[in-house]
Amino acid sequence: MNIPEKLLYTSEHEWVRMEGQKATVGITAYAQEQLGDITFVELPEVGKSVKQFDGICSIESVKAASDVYAPLSGKVVELNKKLESSPQLINSSPYQEGWIVKLEISDPNEKDKLMNSIGYRAFLNRPEK
């Protein structure tokens, strides 16, 4: 399973790439595999404020509606508009072309509640509770 080293992860299978106060957010390779073929991504509006672990947008795959949760609190500052016409980019390139939103984060301390790649790999390998 591809789990890039420099990213941070949530237990809901989102990843975050930090650049200063800006956080790029997407879903992990594991998440896209579990969702199956993604047919629609409903992006939020730029300017939307989100709290850590609240829903930030919705994804449709295989007749299921699922939420993507915000890994950190902040404000949406940029959207991956390519997903409107090519939602399958999340399947084919979850960590690069399939990024979903960029957030201007409001509390850097919240990063302590996220996992690094080693922690996320262990989380994925845990016995099912």
Next chain:
Amino acid sequence: MESLTNWRLLMTGHNDAARNMAVDEAVLRTYVQGVAPPTLRIYGWQSPSLSIGYFQDPVRELDLAECKKRSIGFVRRITAGGIVFHAEELTYSIVCSHQHFKCNRSIENSFKRICSFIIRAYQALGLEAGFAVDQTEVIKNLGRKTAFCFSGREKYDILINSRKIGGNAQRRFHNTIFQHGSIPLRGEMGFTASLLRERPGHLEQRVTTLAEALDRPVEFDEFAAELIKSFKQTSCPELSEGDLSGQENDLAEYLNREKYSRPEWNIFRSRSGKTDEDCFKKTVLA
């Protein structure tokens, strides 16, 4: 820890579209709060109605003038998928966690495992039912997105004699699976097509109903009994009939009034970009 074996059966009878969707969401939300048990609900529709998928735009997909002329209302579901015409049908909903069906978070696996009880119920009636993915002649068309639910084909849709019967869709909240599905007891697909802006061709050759497949009418109660028996055999022997709790009933009444009876949800959600959670918070805080 929550029991993985003791399920509740809810038989809520025939209600209008808004009430039906409100009860489903009330059960889901109380389950997510850890208050309600895993639940199988079986219900019907008081009057013919359409439901549209969570992401659909009714203005783009439905022939609203025709719907009005024929007095057919519509409601937005919390599940994905396409338009369903609910008339002489049996609808079920299931609320549980993915541990109940041992399917991790895989959506395809969950459809496969959950829908097994429906296939078994069809087989108990003598029908040769199976998943689309197991029928080689239809594999090439799987996964194509369609506005009308029954005309689409996903891997774990159920086919009888190569024709799709009913449809199933899900909403996921964290570890919780909410699935509902529609089983047409009888009816004419041509009528449904007349309510859509883009009318799917050859529907009669692609989809079927229970009465047509069996060549005899099947009553709601007869098939409900078959489904319950099959659910106990395939998924959960400990299924006990219960009622909606007071909390679920209050929440259902609230959601009926403030969400499922309002155009803000039924028509405009897909245009406003509000998520289901945004809409729920707004109604709860109102």
